[in-house]
Every structure is written in structure tokens, then in C-alpha cells.
Amino acid sequence: MAEKTKSASQKPQVTQPQLGFFGMCRWAWTQLTTMRVALILLLVLALAAIPGSLLPQRIQDPGRVNTFLENNGAWGTFLDTIQMFDVYSSVWFSAIYLLLMISLVGCIIPRTKQHWKAMRSAPPKAPRRLGRMPGYAAFTSATGEADTREDADQVFLDRAEARLKKSGYRINRRDDHVAAERGYLRETGNLVFHVALLMATLTMAIGSLFGYEGQRILVEGETFSNSLVSYDSFTPGSYYDADNLPDFRLKLDSFSSSFDDQAAGNQFGQPRSFDAKVTTNSEGKTESHTLEVNKPVRINGVGVYLTGNGYAPEVTVRDAQGNVVQSGPQVFIPDGGDGGYTSEGVIKVPDSAGTQMGFVGVFLPTATQNDKGELVSSFAELRNPYLVMSGYTGDLGLDDGVPQSVYSLDADKMTEMTDDSGNPLIIQLAEGETQDLPGGGSVTFDGVKKYIAVDISQDPTQALMLISAILVLAGLGLSLFIPRRRVWVRIKDGNAEVAALARGEDPMVGRAVSDLVKDLRDPDPAEGQDEGDVER
Amino acid sequence: MDVNTDLAMWSNQLIISAMIVYAFAMIFYAFDLFGSRELKTAKTEVASPAKASAVRRTNRKTATTAVLDRPGDDESEAPVEKSRGNRRRGARIGTSLLVLAVLLHASAVLTRALSVSRVPWGNMMEYVLTATTITVIVYLVVLTKKDVRYLGTFVSGGVLLCLGLAITVFYTPAAKLIPALDSYWIAIHVPIAILSTSLLYISAILAVFQILKSVYETKNPKWLRFMHRLPASDDLERSSYTIAAVGFITWTFTLIAGAIWAEVAWSRYWGWDTKEIWTFVVWVIYAAYLHARATRGWSKTKVAVLNIIGIASVIFNFTVVNVYFNGLHSYSGLD
Numbered sequence: 001m002a003e004k005t006k007s008a009s010q011k012p013q014v015t016q017p018q019l020g021f022f023g024m025c026r027w028a029w030t031q032l033t034t035m036r037v038a039l040i041l042l043l044v045l046a047l048a049a050i051p052g053s054l055l056p057q058r059i060q061d062p063g064r065v066n067t068f069l070e071n072n073g074a075w076g077t078f079l080d081t082i083q084m085f086d087v088y089s090s091v092w093f094s095a096i097y098l099l100l101m102i103s104l105v106g107c108i109i110p111r112t113k114q115h116w117k118a119m120r121s122a123p124p125k126a127p128r129r130l131g132r133m134p135g136y137a138a139f140t141s142a143t144g145e146a147d148t149r150e151d152a153d154q155v156f157l158d159r160a161e162a163r164l165k166k167s168g169y170r171i172n173r174r175d176d177h178v179a180a181e182r183g184y185l186r187e188t189g190n191l192v193f194h195v196a197l198l199m200a201t202l203t204m205a206i207g208s209l210f211g212y213e214g215q216r217i218l219v220e221g222e223t224f225s226n227s228l229v230s231y232d233s234f235t236p237g238s239y240y241d242a243d244n245l246p247d248f249r250l251k252l253d254s255f256s257s258s259f260d261d262q263a264a265g266n267q268f269g270q271p272r273s274f275d276a277k278v279t280t281n282s283e284g285k286t287e288s289h290t291l292e293v294n295k296p297v298r299i300n301g302v303g304v305y306l307t308g309n310g311y312a313p314e315v316t317v318r319d320a321q322g323n324v325v326q327s328g329p330q331v332f333i334p335d336g337g338d339g340g341y342t343s344e345g346v347i348k349v350p351d352s353a354g355t356q357m358g359f360v361g362v363f364l365p366t367a368t369q370n371d372k373g374e375l376v377s378s379f380a381e382l383r384n385p386y387l388v389m390s391g392y393t394g395d396l397g398l399d400d401g402v403p404q405s406v407y408s409l410d411a412d413k414m415t416e417m418t419d420d421s422g423n424p425l426i427i428q429l430a431e432g433e434t435q436d437l438p439g440g441g442s443v444t445f446d447g448v449k450k451y452i453a454v455d456i457s458q459d460p461t462q463a464l465m466l467i468s469a470i471l472v473l474a475g476l477g478l479s480l481f482i483p484r485r486r487v488w489v490r491i492k493d494g495n496a497e498v499a500a501l502a503r504g505e506d507p508m509v510g511r512a513v514s515d516l517v518k519d520l521r522d523p524d525p526a527e528g529q530d531e532g533d534v535e536r
Numbered sequence: 537m538d539v540n541t542d543l544a545m546w547s548n549q550l551i552i553s554a555m556i557v558y559a560f561a562m563i564f565y566a567f568d569l570f571g572s573r574e575l576k577t578a579k580t581e582v583a584s585p586a587k588a589s590a591v592r593r594t595n596r597k598t599a600t601t602a603v604l605d606r607p608g609d610d611e612s613e614a615p616v617e618k619s620r621g622n623r624r625r626g627a628r629i630g631t632s633l634l635v636l637a638v639l640l641h642a643s644a645v646l647t648r649a650l651s652v653s654r655v656p657w658g659n660m661m662e663y664v665l666t667a668t669t670i671t672v673i674v675y676l677v678v679l680t681k682k683d684v685r686y687l688g689t690f691v692s693g694g695v696l697l698c699l700g701l702a703i704t705v706f707y708t709p710a711a712k713l714i715p716a717l718d719s720y721w722i723a724i725h726v727p728i729a730i731l732s733t734s735l736l737y738i739s740a741i742l743a744v745f746q747i748l749k750s751v752y753e754t755k756n757p758k759w760l761r762f763m764h765r766l767p768a769s770d771d772l773e774r775s776s777y778t779i780a781a782v783g784f785i786t787w788t789f790t791l792i793a794g795a796i797w798a799e800v801a802w803s804r805y806w807g808w809d810t811k812e813i814w815t816f817v818v819w820v821i822y823a824a825y826l827h828a829r830a831t832r833g834w835s836k837t838k839v840a841v842l843n844i845i846g847i848a849s850v851i852f853n854f855t856v857v858n859v860y861f862n863g864l865h866s867y868s869g870l871d
């Protein structure tokens with residue numbers, strides 16, 4: 001560890017005038033693999049990760065990035081050029097962690113070699129002056145029953161050896177001393193930790209190449225079958241073969257949600273349960289599941305996760321001739337601004353006789369009038385469902401070839417419907433009601449269905465990631481808490497010395513020495529004479 | 537839905553009572569730390585039994601002088617503390633009060649949990665409530681091993697401040713969990729996160745003391761005179777490091793458990809959500825801290841500064857990120 005840095009800095013410094021290309025490379029490599037540079041890279045990595053939390057990110061919410069760009073002009077464009085909206089895939093962020101990984105490799109390899117050697121070689125012999133060690137004690141040992149002084153010393157060393165072996169030390173017995181070392185697992189743990197970090201990073205990179213992620217909205221009664229066309233959005237990894245999606249079907253039988261109408265203050269109206277009853281069908285097997293927020297349904301290596309839900313009012317639109325031109329549930333998106341699930345939605349009617357029609361509006365699950373007399377939703381459950389919309393006629397712009405969101409209406413080429421007095425028409429419907437439209441035709445609010453939004457994803461590397469994570473944790477535990485230390489017990493003419501040196505953090509060196517001394521001292525304390533403190 | 541509002545009210549009452557007791561504990565501790573000047577001239581002749589044999593130390597031990605505790609000499613510490621042990625009445629009263637306060641405090645957590653029949657960390661208020669309890673408990677546990685009563689002022693003070701925030705800005709009425717939090721992972725991920733926060737907080741106070749003490753040791757300015765009775769800065773550094781190392785492991789666990797939970801809840805284990813970003817930033821800062829400690833050329837003071845930056849990022853992660861940043865971790869209970 002510290003030794004590594006030492007040897008790196010003791011290498012002949014690059015003072016030669018003709019450094020050359022390889023010299024440069026070697027110099028860069030030496031620098032990159034020092035602790036100091038690793039440390040700086042770590043600090044830079046921490047700093048570089050921060051902007052992604054301050055600015056909207058495309059991987060999270062591309063919509064917010066666009067809004068930001070629209071509102072910030074040149075400044076926004078500048079930020080975009082330096083990849084501030086894609087921080088975690090940006091060139092500069094990648095450069096930092098790649099350098100760190102290289103640095104990591106460069107530090108793991110030599111340390112592994114060194115450690116391998118250390119594990120197979122005997123503990124080094126005692127330095128001449130033991131008194132300098134952080135743990136040290138000296139005392140005299142009596143001859144006891146041995147014939148000569150030398151024999152007594154050897155008996156003493158035998159005892160020391162046995163005692164140290166019992167405490168898990170590796171022993172190197174010399175003429176006049178025992179050298180011992182323990183805690184090799186500390187360095188092993190540290191290496192495991194660093195290798196596992198490398199593994200985790202690689203796994204993450206690979207996972208994003210070979211997996212995919214998709215979204216889908218499902219209204220009650222609808223069935224999803226796993227193929228590309230069934231997805232509302234689909235993001236495959238670069239090497240994902242989207243033609244071979246695992247085969248299965250999933251039907252949303254029903255969805256139930258409940259919200260808190262008892263709690264006080266800001267807890268009123270908070271969601272309490274979301275349960276989706278689903279039926280899956282794969283390889284001829286049909287199963288029922290309850291899909292919940294923290295309970296994905298896993299099927300054929302694919303996970304289906306409940307990520308959202310809302311209401312889909314069923315609306316029937318008739319044209320001037322009385323033909324049904326649109327019917328069925330229309331997904332409305334909760335705007336998230338209140339606890340009442342006020343939801344926004346759009347109904348597009350391209351096929352009516354005469355002109356195309358479009359409706360924009362809000363759905364209120366529990367409509368109530370607020371102090372100002374406005375209609376708002378005061379609760380998220382369906383207690384007094386209400387649909388409030390405005391209507392447009394004209395060109396929906398569906399044939400322009402520009403892809404449109406189904407949740408927004410481009411009213412540029414449309415005119416708003418008006419009532420008899422020329423004011424904008426407000427369509428306001430309770431469940432079961434019908435309202436006639438000014439140019440003929442009508443809108444009926446038939447009922448409400450619920451829908452869920454699911455994420456569907458596959459990541460073949462999850463198991464590997466879990467293993468890496470466990471290794472990170474295990475390695476860290478060993479590397480931080482296994483004390484590694486060397487101990488020497490020396491005796492000459494009955495004068496015994498015990499010394500210990502911690503390698504890495506070890507608050508217990510002193511204790512180790514005093515415990516050892518206690519065990520090695522002659523049974524009768526009157527015999528031995530104190531020549532120093534047990535711990536310096 | 538079955539929330540026992542009586543119990544919840546009791547819980548609030550208990551918080552207030554605990555706060556009052558914490559306030560007194562803080563005052564007594566502060567007296568002990570900053571107040572008792574006269575201790576500097578305490579005679580310490582009849583110190584510990586170990587002294588009897590250590591003849592060569594006698595003159596140092598018996599000196600009646602303002603520089604009794606030679607900086608960096610931790611051995612002279614123990615006997616001195618012992619001899620004036622009964623004089624540290626402030627600290628002893630402080631600790632007793634702290635124990636009383638934490639009992640009230642723990643009862644507040646318990647009644648809160650019982651009132652909603654679930655784990656008491658469903659929103660920021662409850663998180664703070666539990667985290668502060670754990671902080672005091674961690675402190676008391678450390679206290680059984682080492683005399684760290686000099687931390688008392690900042691433990692009780694910090695807890696007092698946090699509880700004050702908990703019942704005002706973070707206040708959230710008792711209620712059931714939202715579905716996003718309703719998972720057994722909350723019982724794994726959150727308590728370990730709380731424990732990490734407590735450990736890192738205590739480690740950070742030690743780091744601050746370490747810096748002050750090393751200033752005291754080198755420059756000996758007047759305003760730091762109260763530092764004389766603290767252990768040597770190297771000792772403080774070691775305690776701070778040991779606790780931070782444990783905290784780093786628990787934080788690593790928090791991060792991993794969080795990633796597993798994220799996979800269960802949001803279909804991916806890592807998605808650079810704001811909370812994930814900051815948990816990562818905190819983790820990297822503490823990794824840097826551990827590295828810095830093993831890197832030559834980094835003074836202990838500089839390393840301690842990294843520790844303090846670490847706790848600042850933990851606090852930032854909990855407050856600013858929860859309340860102001862957009863993200864999936866919608867548990868603040870504030871909106």
C-alpha cells in the first residue's frame with residue numbers, strides 16, 4: 001500500500017532530456033497508477049456526477065430537457081454542447097471513470113503480484129532494534145527447569161511459537177527469535193474489493209448493451225403480447241436482438257387503487273394501494289398474478305413493473321349524421337399537480353363525416369367546486385367523475401408525416417367550437433351524460449376504466465451485478481477490519497523482547513503485545529523483573 | 537384507515553419532552569466542555585495505580601500547571617481524568633439527562649410506529665426522528681468503550697436541532713405508507729442508511745475536534761483552551777477514522793440495497809435518479825477520504841476536511857435533494 005507509492009516515487013525521476021514516446025507513456029502510466037492520482041480522480045468523479053442532479057437529464061426525462069432548452073436560449077445550447085443533459089454518457093464523465101478504471105487495473109496487478117509473493121514467503125526476520133516498534137515490551141525470563149540458559153531461551157521461543165500459531169500467525173522461527181505475521185486476508189479483501197469494483201463497472205456497461213427497456217400503457221381488459229409493435233416506447237441496448245423478444249402475453253384483468261381519506265394534513269389523499277390483477281400466458285401456461293408497485297411479475301427472463309396508473313374515461317363521439325366515429329376508453333394522464341388525480345387528455349376523431357374533430361380537456365375523478373367556484377378534483381378515487389373539455393374542428397395534422405404524441409393536440413389548423421353566444425364551448429359531462437355539439441353530433445361520457453403503465457425490461461447481467469456487489473461488500477469488510485500485523489519475539493540470555501508492527505490500521509497492536517507478554521511471562525511474577533512498561 | 541391518532545399525539549408530546557431534556561443535557565455538557573477553567577490547575581497527585589511504579593514520570597504528574605496535559609501525550613490523560621472524575625459533574629449530569637432524553641425519544645419513535653403499525657420511517661419527519669435516536673444510541677455505545685463525553689454537547693445539540701426541524705418544517709401527520717415505499721426493502725435499506733448517517737455524523741464531529749485539537753497543539757491559541765482535556769489529535773483522528781470506516785461499509789450496503797430495491801420498484805438497479813446520484817457522490821467522497829488517509833502527502837487535517845465534506849454531502853442529500861430536487865424518491869411527505 002504505502003509501500004507501493006514509495007517504490008513508485010523512488011523510481012528514477014524523469015530527468016533525462018530525451019524522454020521519448022515510450023518514456024512519456026511510462027511516465028504517464030506511473031503517474032496514473034499512484035494513489036495520489038487515484039484520489040484526485042475519485043474527487044473529480046464525485047464533482048462530475050453532481051451536474052446531473054442539478055440539470056434535467058435525457059435518460060430521466062427528455063421532455064424536461066426540451067423545456068429547459070426552450071427557456072434558456074444560448075445558455076441552454078451551450079450546456080447541451082458540453083453534454084450537460086447527458087452527463088452520465090458524456091465524453092468527460094466517461095473519461096474520468098475510464099481513467100479511474102485504468103488506474104485501478106494498474107494498481108491491482110502489481111499489488112496482486114506482491115501479495116501473492118508475500119503470502120508464500122516467510123515473515124521477515126526481526127529488525128535489529130525492536131524498541132522502535134509501535135507495540136513493544138521487554139522483560140526477563142528465568143531459566144526454569146532447563147539445563148542451560150540457551151535451552152531455556154529455546155523453550156521460551158517454543159512457547160512463543162505455539163502461542164502465536166494458536167492466534168493464527170504465520171511463523172518464521174530463527175535462532176534467537178520468532179517472526180510472525182497475521183492478517184493476509186486484509187490485503188486479499190482489499191484486492192477483492194477493487195477487482196469487484198472493476199467487475200461491477202464492466203457489468204453495468206455490458207448490461208446496457210445486451211438488455212432492453214420498454215413502456216406500455218394497458219387499459220383494463222387489454223392484452224399485451226411481447227413484440228416490438230406492442231410497445232409504446234422501446235429502448236434496446238446496442239446488441240439487443242429485438243426480433244427475438246421472449247414470447248409471452250399479459251392481460252390486465254382489473255386494477256384497483258385506494259387513497260387515504262382519513263389522514264390529516266398533507267397525508268390526506270395519498271395513495272395507499274395499487275393492485276393490478278393480471279393473467280400471464282407463456283409457453284401454454286396461464287397464471288394469475290397481482291402486479292404491485294414493489295412486486296414485479298417476472299416471466300421468461302423479462303420483468304414487468306407497475307410504474308403508473310390512471311383513468312381512461314370511455315367516450316363515444318357521434319358525427320352530424322349520428323354515426324359513432326369514436327368510442328372506447330381514452331387514456332388521460334394525471335398531471336401530478338394535486339392529490340386529486342386531475343388528468344389531462346386528448347380525443348382525436350379523424351374519421352368523422354365532414355371535418356375532423358379534436359377534444360382537449362381534463363378528467364376529474366371527484367369533482368367539487370372550490371372557493372372560487374371552479375371545478376376541481378378533491379380526491380383521487382372515483383367519487384364524482386367529471387369530464388370537462390373544449391372541442392376543435394379542422395385539420396388534426398395527422399397526415400403531415402410528423403409524428404405526434406397521442407396525448408397532445410396540435411390545434412394550429414383547427415378552430416375552437418363555440419356555443420350559441422359565440423363563447424368557447426365547454427363540454428361538461430357527468431358519467432352517463434351526453435352533450436350535443438354545435439355543428440351537429442354529440443359526445444357521450446359512458447363510464448371510466450382504469451389503466452396501468454408498465455415498464456418491461458430485460459437485463460441479463462443482473463445476477464453478475466449482484467455477485468459483484470456482494471464481493472465489494474465482503475472485500476471491504478475484510479480490508480477494513482482484519483488487523484494485519486507482524487510480531488517478533490526475541491530472547492537472548494533470558495532477556496526477552498516482544499514487538500509488534502501494524503500494517504495498515506490496527507488500534508490493537510499495543511493490546512496484542514501486552515496479551516502476548518502476559519502469556520509468555522513466567523508463571524511466577526516474582527521471578528521476572530520489570531524492565532519497562534508493557535506498552536511504551 | 538386504521539391510524540391510532542391518540543398514540544400519534546402521544547408521540548408528538550414525547551418528542552417535545554425529549555427535546556426539553558436534550559436542551560438541558562446540552563447545557564450541562566457545554567459547561568463541562570467550555571466552562572470549567574479551574575480544572576486546569578487541578579492537583580493530580582494521587583492518580584492511578586499505574587503511576588506508582590512509573591517513577592520517572594513523577595514530576596510531570598505532580599506538576600500544578602496550566603500545561604498539565606502535554607499535547608500529544610495521551611498517557612497523562614487517563615489518570616488526570618480519573619482524578620478529577622467527580623469534578624466533571626457537568627458531563628455526568630449531561631450523560632444522565634441524555635439517557636433520560638433518549639428513553640423519551642425512543643418511546644416517541646415506538647408510539648409513532650405503533651400508531652401506524654409499520655416501520656417508523658415513511659417520511660422525512662420519521663426518518664429524522666429515528667436517525668436522531670440512533671445517533672444518541674451510537675454515542676452512548678461508543679461511550680461505554682471510550683470517554684468521548686466531549687462530544688456530548690454536539691450530539692445533544694445536533695439532535696435537538698434536528699428534532700426541532702422534524703416537528704416544524706418536516707412535520708408529517710401519522711399515516712400509512714404510500715405504495716412506492718410499501719416493500720420489505722424499506723426495513724433493510726432505510727435503517728442501515730440511518731445508521732450510516734449517525735455514524736458519519738459522529739465521525740465528522742470527531743474530525744472537527746481533531747482539526748481544532750491539532751491547531752491547539754501547534755499554535756495553542758487562547759480561544760481553544762478548552763481543548764486541553766481532549767485526547768491528542770492523533771487519537772481523535774483514529775476514532776474518527778474507525779467510525780467513518782464502519783459508516784462507509786454501512787453506506788456501501790445502503791447503496792447496494794437501494795439498487796436492489798430500485799430494480800424491484802423501477803425496473804432497473806441504477807438509473808441516475810437524483811437520489812441515486814447523491815448517494816453515489818457521498819460514497820465516492822468517503823472512498824476518497826479512505827484513500828487520502830492512505831496516501832502520502834495528505835496531512836491529517838486535510839483528510840479530516842474530506843470527512844467534513846462527506847458529512848456535508850450526506851446532509852445535502854437528505855435535505856436539499858429530498859425537498860427541492862426532482863426525482864423518484866418521493867418520500868419527503870412534504871408536498
Ligand code: HEM
Nearest residue numbers: 001033034035038100103104107190479480504823826830
Ligand atoms: C489506481 C487506483 C487505485 C489505487 C492505487 C488504490 C489503492 C488503494 C489502497 C492502497 C488502499 C488501501 C488503503 C488502506 O488500507 O487504508 C485502498 C483502499 C481503498 N480503495 Fe482504492 N485504489 C484505487 C482505486 C480505487 C477506486 C477506483 C476505488 C473506488 C471508488 C477505491 C476505493 C477504495 C476504498 C473504499 C478503500 C478503503 C479500504 C481500505 O482503507 O482498506 N480505490 N485503495
